[in-house]
Amino acid sequence: MQTYYSDLLVIGAGLAGERVACEAAQSGFKTTCLSIVPARRSHSSAAQGGMQAALGNCAKGEGDCCDIHFIDTVKGSDWGCDQEVARLFADAAPIEMRRLAHWGVPWNRVVPGQSFYFKGGEKFEKYEKEEKEGLITARSFGGTAKWRTCYTSDGTGHAVMCTMDNRCAELGIDVFDKKEAISLIHDGKTCMGAVVRCLRTGQLEVFLAKATAICTGGFGRIYKATTNAVICDGGGHIIAHETGLVPIGNPESIQFHPTGIVPTDILVTEGCRGDGGTLLDVNEERFMHIYEPDKAELASRDVVSRWMTHHMRQGKGVKTPYGEHLWLDIRHLGDHHISTKLREVDEICHHFLGVDPRKELIPVRPTQHYTMAGIRTNKDGAAYGLEGLYSAGEAACWDMHGFNRLGGNSLAETVVAGGIIGSKIVEFLQGYETRFDTRTVNLAVKKQEERIHDLIHGRKGKLNVYQVRNELQEALMKGCFVFRNQEGLEECVETLQKTLEKSRKVGLVSDGIGANYELGAAMKLEGQVRLGLCIAQAALQRTESRGSHNREDYPERNDKDWLNRTLAYWPEGADMPELSYEDTTSVFELPPGDRGYGGGTIIPADEKYVKERTVKSPVTEIGKKK
Amino acid sequence: MGRQLQFEIFRYNPQKKGDVPHMQTFTLDETPNMTLFIALNRLREEQDSSLMFDFCCRAGICGACAMVINGRPGLACQTKTKDQPSRITLHPLPIFKLVGDLAVDTGVWFREMYAKTESWVHTTKQFDPKRQEERMDNEVAEQIYELERCIECGCCVAACGTARLRDDFMGAAGLNRIARFVVDPRDERTDKQYFEIIGNDHGIFGCMGLLACEDVCPKKLPLQNQLGFLRRKMGITAIKEIFRKK
Numbered sequence A: 001m002q003t004y005y006s007d008l009l010v011i012g013a014g015l016a017g018e019r020v021a022c023e024a025a026q027s028g029f030k031t032t033c034l035s036i037v038p039a040r041r042s043h044s045s046a047a048q049g050g051m052q053a054a055l056g057n058c059a060k061g062e063g064d065c066c067d068i069h070f071i072d073t074v075k076g077s078d079w080g081c082d083q084e085v086a087r088l089f090a091d092a093a094p095i096e097m098r099r100l101a102h103w104g105v106p107w108n109r110v111v112p113g114q115s116f117y118f119k120g121g122e123k124f125e126k127y128e129k130e131e132k133e134g135l136i137t138a139r140s141f142g143g144t145a146k147w148r149t150c151y152t153s154d155g156t157g158h159a160v161m162c163t164m165d166n167r168c169a170e171l172g173i174d175v176f177d178k179k180e181a182i183s184l185i186h187d188g189k190t191c192m193g194a195v196v197r198c199l200r201t202g203q204l205e206v207f208l209a210k211a212t213a214i215c216t217g218g219f220g221r222i223y224k225a226t227t228n229a230v231i232c233d234g235g236g237h238i239i240a241h242e243t244g245l246v247p248i249g250n251p252e253s254i255q256f257h258p259t260g261i262v263p264t265d266i267l268v269t270e271g272c273r274g275d276g277g278t279l280l281d282v283n284e285e286r287f288m289h290i291y292e293p294d295k296a297e298l299a300s301r302d303v304v305s306r307w308m309t310h311h312m313r314q315g316k317g318v319k320t321p322y323g324e325h326l327w328l329d330i331r332h333l334g335d336h337h338i339s340t341k342l343r344e345v346d347e348i349c350h351h352f353l354g355v356d357p358r359k360e361l362i363p364v365r366p367t368q369h370y371t372m373a374g375i376r377t378n379k380d381g382a383a384y385g386l387e388g389l390y391s392a393g394e395a396a397c398w399d400m401h402g403f404n405r406l407g408g409n410s411l412a413e414t415v416v417a418g419g420i421i422g423s424k425i426v427e428f429l430q431g432y433e434t435r436f437d438t439r440t441v442n443l444a445v446k447k448q449e450e451r452i453h454d455l456i457h458g459r460k461g462k463l464n465v466y467q468v469r470n471e472l473q474e475a476l477m478k479g480c481f482v483f484r485n486q487e488g489l490e491e492c493v494e495t496l497q498k499t500l501e502k503s504r505k506v507g508l509v510s511d512g513i514g515a516n517y518e519l520g521a522a523m524k525l526e527g528q529v530r531l532g533l534c535i536a537q538a539a540l541q542r543t544e545s546r547g548s549h550n551r552e553d554y555p556e557r558n559d560k561d562w563l564n565r566t567l568a569y570w571p572e573g574a575d576m577p578e579l580s581y582e583d584t585t586s587v588f589e590l591p592p593g594d595r596g597y598g599g600g601t602i603i604p605a606d607e608k609y610v611k612e613r614t615v616k617s618p619v620t621e622i623g624k625k626k
Numbered sequence B: 001m002g003r004q005l006q007f008e009i010f011r012y013n014p015q016k017k018g019d020v021p022h023m024q025t026f027t028l029d030e031t032p033n034m035t036l037f038i039a040l041n042r043l044r045e046e047q048d049s050s051l052m053f054d055f056c057c058r059a060g061i062c063g064a065c066a067m068v069i070n071g072r073p074g075l076a077c078q079t080k081t082k083d084q085p086s087r088i089t090l091h092p093l094p095i096f097k098l099v100g101d102l103a104v105d106t107g108v109w110f111r112e113m114y115a116k117t118e119s120w121v122h123t124t125k126q127f128d129p130k131r132q133e134e135r136m137d138n139e140v141a142e143q144i145y146e147l148e149r150c151i152e153c154g155c156c157v158a159a160c161g162t163a164r165l166r167d168d169f170m171g172a173a174g175l176n177r178i179a180r181f182v183v184d185p186r187d188e189r190t191d192k193q194y195f196e197i198i199g200n201d202h203g204i205f206g207c208m209g210l211l212a213c214e215d216v217c218p219k220k221l222p223l224q225n226q227l228g229f230l231r232r233k234m235g236i237t238a239i240k241e242i243f244r245k246k
């Protein structure tokens, strides 16, 4: 058995993972990163829009500051976030963007003089100041008070990922690709590393470390329709969760996007609707104005997703071999607009659909997009339940996003959290020595060997991996999607309980030799169903609507009873998650209020409760004014 | 609609004792908007679970799914079956080490390339968190970004005659990487230092200039211009070196 040893093992080499790794390596600790794919293929590189930091350099960002970024983040979270964490984040984001510039990110810069921009199809003018020339500029993003989104053309994630990976190479960090962590090694108290499957040879290997950080991104792939890469399958969450000691925070908190294209669910930008595109149903008739007379297609992401789903439920969807969808119509915007302002959409239509959006309709449907849910950590990024285990990025519920993360805040989170949590890991490692108990290590490996043997030989059953996975994906689409209600959720939990049974009885069709994919899929199937059950059960219990969690039968946000965070544990041998709750935040810089979009009523929290926790802050004043 | 597609797929699992490279035929009914991503996944889920191939973003941005499609390197996820004949032949990319069937090991190749090109900004400046960022011309920033768009799919390397002949050749992707740092004012390396990395046969002088690389690059990177740019620059450096030695 090949055994590797390091001070810090980072599972996942996306932006969050590599940023954590850099921090430890800079302090002289031996650091190893694992990734399923070469680091630069991580999903971070798919983000095109940009990342938020209150630099306030560009004209429309003038007067921006960390306080306003903090307010936007808390409002965006629908008061579901930990305000201490949101504060750490907003304050560090500008420094982190500058650091990235120093490391090599080619941020777009301020160009002085007059220029134009579009808003709601209308043309406006702006002037950039001479004295700001060459500083990092920003663009506009939904949900922010100022232009705050730093970017590099249309490839922010890609550019930042390249720079971060270069930095890892410079620091001599071992970044191993085609290595998949399949279980954590721990003794019930301390985490010692992971058992890893090599995706070149199929061999098992052991990676031991004093500290382990899970930075494996989101788990959108447990939904049938998702914008996420195929490797965003929950592997990191599963290995933490199955220890029985580490909870998933806010599993019911999953974000959806209205316009993923069908069949592959690749994202087309909100700009299509912003510029005047319309949504049509099977009869090629508009429908959004029926539900939202004022804003129609321009209502917020979650609102549009909800009405689209509703409309399809009314039998107005277009039926295809890939399921139902609706149409996005941008034909009337004309050739010039499409080939200049919506070039990326034009390309996606061409490459993936063979559709000319000037003449044809684009098939779209609401799609899973982001997992606010994740491995619950404290504000240092330390996971609940196991010493030496950390988590950062989309994999974690560090909790600056609460129930709805703002566009541009997740990419920024990866590097900001990576920096902060990396430095906390350095503190942990300083002066820390440990011993690895070989018995624990051997047992962990043996358990995985047995699982593999059983799956290959169909010892527990011969159910088809893909069919069972499909059942999970369908159940979540049906019961835990943009709309939720008691009946649907109960049905979903019931279905998933049966799926859980089945997931324990799958067996391979193929021989499982080498870099076999079916084996990998089979190994994480039960864990995926568990995650699904956590989502469904937590959503069933939460009888309110907050952020992306929308209960048709409980449309109000209920701060009186639900100003808290779900923690979903999975005790060993259990068939259902165990839910408990903790306060969302121990302090309020910004006491609960209206998030400013999406409407809905709020059942207010107990005044005394809020008062006791409210701290004096510059934000309290700014927040009141707005 | 309603075409029946015939796939001829290269099969070989090096981890399996006694396995030999061979071609295997599959048939599949075409569905609307079908891409090779959809087709290959269906083949694996419905017909042969042991089939190996790589996809990640399935949106043409990560570079994981490059393979030889009817004789030409390209991204499988953005290849629509509609644009192909009903008989589709798939091979793994050459030059890279084979993992199995259509999956190859691009990770190690590119890591070695980073090491060779020292793919990071070389600067003596320290980062000061208290200071404003250093200014940069927006045009320069955009120029750097244009060269950084490479998704490391490996298509250019797979199509390159020189790379087939010498396995230490950096390929167009490697030379493009150097160009990215040459235009970056933050990188303090001198032309002479760059020359030491690429002024030889596994660098700029190994290239035969037939430009298969640019033809197949799915990101349409201006590889031809970069090769010309480096060759001119390195040519001048080479001459300077000769005079200096005298």
Ligand SMILES: Cc1cc2nc3c(=O)[nH]c(=O)nc-3n(C[C@H](O)[C@H](O)[C@H](O)COP(=O)(O)OP(=O)(O)OC[C@H]3O[C@@H](n4cnc5c(N)ncnc54)[C@H](O)[C@@H]3O)c2cc1C
Residues within 6 Å of the ligand: A011, A012, A013, A014, A015, A016, A017, A034, A035, A036, A037, A039, A042, A043, A044, A045, A046, A047, A048, A049, A050, A051, A052, A157, A179, A180, A181, A182, A215, A216, A217, A218, A227, A228, A229, A231, A232, A234, A235, A236, A267, A369, A370, A392, A393, A394, A395, A407, A408, A409, A410, A411, A412, A414
């Ligand atoms: C289409 C799209 C567009 C987006 N655009 C934006 C945007 O404009 N702005 C913004 O702020 N956010 C955006 N986001 C969100 C943002 O991109 C992600 O939240 C963020 O990049 C996640 O980074 P990460 O480092 O946490 O994880 P990832 O980048 O997903 O990296 C995960 C890493 O973990 C590895 N891994 C996974 N499982 C295992 C395992 N079991 N063993 C070993 N390694 C493993 C993977 O190989 C990978 O290296 C977008 C998301 C999508 C889907």
Ligand code: SF4
Residues within 6 Å of the ligand: B156, B159, B160, B161, B162, B163, B171, B172, B206, B207, B208, B209, B210, B211, B212, B213, B214, B227
């Ligand atoms: S031009 Fe040079 S790098 Fe490009 S394919 Fe030909 S030999 Fe290779």
Ligand code: SF4
Residues within 6 Å of the ligand: B149, B150, B151, B152, B153, B154, B155, B156, B157, B172, B173, B176, B213, B216, B217, B218, B219, B220, B221, B223
């Ligand atoms: S230069 Fe083009 S073809 Fe070559 S690896 Fe990069 S993206 Fe692929």
Ligand code: FES
Residues within 6 Å of the ligand: B054, B055, B056, B057, B058, B059, B060, B061, B062, B063, B064, B065, B066, B075, B076, B077, B078
């Ligand atoms: S899967 Fe990412 S480019 Fe094809």
